[in-house]
Amino acid sequence: MEGNGEKRLENALSQKALQMCSSNARKIWILGFIFGIGFTYVFVLIFSPLWQNLPLYFYLNSPSEIFKKSSLPDAGIVEHSANGNTITIQEKDESSIVRLYNTWSMLIDKKSNPEVDILAAVPRAPYLEDCEKNTQRNKLLDNRAENGSLPDWTIWKGYVARVLHENVSSEEQISEQRDLGPITPWIEGSYKDNYPLTRMVQRDIWLHQHPPNCKDRNMRFLVADWERLPGLGIGAQLAGMTGLLAIAIKERRVLVTNYYNRADHSGCLGTARSHWSCYFLAETSVDCRNHAMELMKKQDALINGVVKVKENYTSKEIWSGRTPRIWGSPWRNLQPTTQIDGKLLTKHRKMDRRWWRAQAVRYLMRFKTKYMCRLLNEARHAAFGFEAAKLVTEALNAQPHKGTNGIIKSEMEQLVWSDYRPWVPRPLLSVHVRMGDKAGEMKVFGFEKYMELAIQIREHFPDLKNIWLSTEMQEVIDKTSLYPNWNFYYTNVTRQVGNRSMASYEASLGRQLSTNYPLVNFLLASEADFFVGALGSTWCYLIDGMRNTGGKVMAGYLSVNKDRFW
Ligand SMILES: *[C@@H]1O[C@H](CO)[C@@H](O)[C@H](O)[C@H]1NC(C)=O
Ligand SMILES: *[C@@H]1O[C@H](CO)[C@@H](O)[C@H](O)[C@H]1NC(C)=O
Numbered sequence: 001m002e003g004n005g006e007k008r009l010e011n012a013l014s015q016k017a018l019q020m021c022s023s024n025a026r027k028i029w030i031l032g033f034i035f036g037i038g039f040t041y042v043f044v045l046i047f048s049p050l051w052q053n054l055p056l057y058f059y060l061n062s063p064s065e066i067f068k069k070s071s072l073p074d075a076g077i078v079e080h081s082a083n084g085n086t087i088t089i090q091e092k093d094e095s096s097i098v099r100l101y102n103t104w105s106m107l108i109d110k111k112s113n114p115e116v117d118i119l120a121a122v123p124r125a126p127y128l129e130d131c132e133k134n135t136q137r138n139k140l141l142d143n144r145a146e147n148g149s150l151p152d153w154t155i156w157k158g159y160v161a162r163v164l165h166e167n168v169s170s171e172e173q174i175s176e177q178r179d180l181g182p183i184t185p186w187i188e189g190s191y192k193d194n195y196p197l198t199r200m201v202q203r204d205i206w207l208h209q210h211p212p213n214c215k216d217r218n219m220r221f222l223v224a225d226w227e228r229l230p231g232l233g234i235g236a237q238l239a240g241m242t243g244l245l246a247i248a249i250k251e252r253r254v255l256v257t258n259y260y261n262r263a264d265h266s267g268c269l270g271t272a273r274s275h276w277s278c279y280f281l282a283e284t285s286v287d288c289r290n291h292a293m294e295l296m297k298k299q300d301a302l303i304n305g306v307v308k309v310k311e312n313y314t315s316k317e318i319w320s321g322r323t324p325r326i327w328g329s330p331w332r333n334l335q336p337t338t339q340i341d342g343k344l345l346t347k348h349r350k351m352d353r354r355w356w357r358a359q360a361v362r363y364l365m366r367f368k369t370k371y372m373c374r375l376l377n378e379a380r381h382a383a384f385g386f387e388a389a390k391l392v393t394e395a396l397n398a399q400p401h402k403g404t405n406g407i408i409k410s411e412m413e414q415l416v417w418s419d420y421r422p423w424v425p426r427p428l429l430s431v432h433v434r435m436g437d438k439a440g441e442m443k444v445f446g447f448e449k450y451m452e453l454a455i456q457i458r459e460h461f462p463d464l465k466n467i468w469l470s471t472e473m474q475e476v477i478d479k480t481s482l483y484p485n486w487n488f489y490y491t492n493v494t495r496q497v498g499n500r501s502m503a504s505y506e507a508s509l510g511r512q513l514s515t516n517y518p519l520v521n522f523l524l525a526s527e528a529d530f531f532v533g534a535l536g537s538t539w540c541y542l543i544d545g546m547r548n549t550g551g552k553v554m555a556g557y558l559s560v561n562k563d564r565f566w
């Protein structure tokens with residue numbers, strides 16, 4: 001009476017594992033340790049035939065409220081229920097889903113060195129990215145070859161390019177690129193789905209920041225710490241850095257970002273400690289960074305201006321300096337797809353700055369590090385894992401039992417589909433609600449106003465019901481219960497109550513959490529299909545920038561602000 005999905009799961013266990021003994025003694029041993037899951041025990045659990053007998057314990061251990069709705073039988077051992085009670089299909093499915101979800105939870109828990117065997121034996125969690133492999137690939141795409149030639153950017157995505165494209169001669173590739181314009185692997189979507197000149201600008205910034213020879217006598221550098229004033233949020237720090245990148249481009253200096261207070265925590269190891277490179281691949285090459293740091297030690301380099309530092313510029317130059325003009329004025333052709341006070345805005349002040357900040361933030365965030373990738377995996381698991389377990393169980397049940405065939409990945413999966421972004425429930429609407437101490441700077445709006453805009457989108461796109469909600473306010477989370485026709489997803493973090501200052505709230509979370517959680521939220525928000533927020537807040541403004549350089553110009557951005565426009 002077992003579902004096909006379960007059969008598949010069982011069959012997924014390797015032969016070796018099936019040989020493990022299943023005496024009662026071992027069973028007790030496992031149960032004794034289940035509440036303090038260390039990886040050794042996880043291994044035993046997954047590969048032991050006993051695994052299937054453990055739903056109750058998983059259930060007790062499960063963190064999520066979702067499970068409370070389900071009614072698993074007391075005995076917990078659903079399929080071996082001795083008293084002959086009929087067990088409904090629904091209950092059986094629920095227990096397979098819970099089990100699959102919990103298996104994934106254990107795999108996620110084990111942060112270092114995932115054992116490939118194990119990952120391969122369990123049905124794939126569609127929301128997980130292969131951080132190991134993709135970080136390797138990103139490094140290749142972000143570094144010049146030994147001989148100084150450009151990284152291999154082709155019109156083919158990901159692994160297709162690496163494998164199938166390898167026999168295309170380099171002349172053919174060069175002519176391909178000439179015809180199509182610059183190819184920057186971190187930009188998604190067609191030309192029309194992005195701000196004007198996005199691909200060209202991204203390529204040029206990359207080339208500017210990755211010169212072939214950093215030790216050339218004519219090289220100039222701008223070495224800048226991230227803003228550290230108390231009260232400046234992550235968004236403001238980023239905005240400041242976009243100003244410094246603009247200065248660097250205008251003065252033909254390579255920008256080297258230095259001390260980043262938010263990365264000064266134990267999650268950032270080695271050279272990534274206290275640096276942007278903890279979260280994203282560095283803004284420049286290792287050679288340039290090292291050389292700039294050497295020069296910093298020499299007083300004359302600072303005096304004769306070979307190296308400049310942030311202190312050599314006024315805050316006006318940094319925060320409201322001129323946008324680089326080397327690409328002309330592409331913002332003149334820019335049609336903002338932004339709704340303010342119910343109207344589509346066609347022209348506004350400081351279009352150049354909006355365009356530039358979008359380019360600069362996109363460049364700084366072009367490739368995630370393995371650390372960031374794993375944070376995102378954990379967040380997607382916590383938010384979408386159960387949904388995904390349902391879908392995967394349904395999919396496994398939908399087909400006749402096929403032994404272990406599904407475990408060996410087809411080439412299509414390895415080379416082509418592997419380039420898909422990790423699964424999230426789509427269409428997904430990003431709603432970022434900013435309140436709290438923002439009241440000092442702009443009129444704040446209640447959650448209801450944001451939801452009015454969400455409803456406006458749903459009227460046009462009736463399949464929209466999923467919301468990625470990012471907010472630091474607990475009262476916003478509480479109000480989601482007033483909207484039962486929407487699925488809300490959000491990170492599980494302690495939120496602000498009342499109007500405490502952002503700085504004191506962040507301090508209460510600790511540096512690591514107060515950086516990781518907003519960055520995760522930011523990246524998930526910018527992956528959404530639709531956007532609602534308050535463009536008066538820097539954070540929303542930057543999400544909007546990611547949208548406009550992430551192939552989503554036509555998704556639009558609906559802002560609750562009525563009066564304020566930067
Ligand atoms: C949220 O996190 C807290 C503490 O980190 C934990 O106690 C709680 O169980 C979590 N809730 C959910 C639904 O995961
Ligand atoms: C540089 O090395 C790459 C491979 O590492 C090679 O494809 C390319 O032809 C080389 N270029 C030159 C100019 O030698």
Ligand SMILES: *[C@@H]1O[C@H](CO)[C@@H](O)[C@H](O)[C@H]1NC(C)=O
Pocket residue numbers: 163164165166167
């Ligand atoms: C590329 O060419 C070589 C030699 O001609 C061949 O052995 C190899 O299989 C080809 N690779 C692909 C992906 O077609």
Ligand SMILES: *[C@@H]1O[C@H](CO)[C@@H](O)[C@H](O)[C@H]1NC(C)=O
Pocket residue numbers: 302303304305308309311312
């Ligand atoms: C830049 O600032 C440093 C110290 O902050 C100073 O020593 C140096 O002379 C300044 N350079 C220029 C070109 O003004």
Ligand SMILES: *[C@@H]1O[C@H](CO)[C@@H](O)[C@H](O)[C@H]1NC(C)=O
Pocket residue numbers: 498499
């Ligand atoms: C919020 O803070 C402002 C000033 O910072 C204060 O006037 C107001 O009373 C506070 N409101 C609440 C609900 O605490």
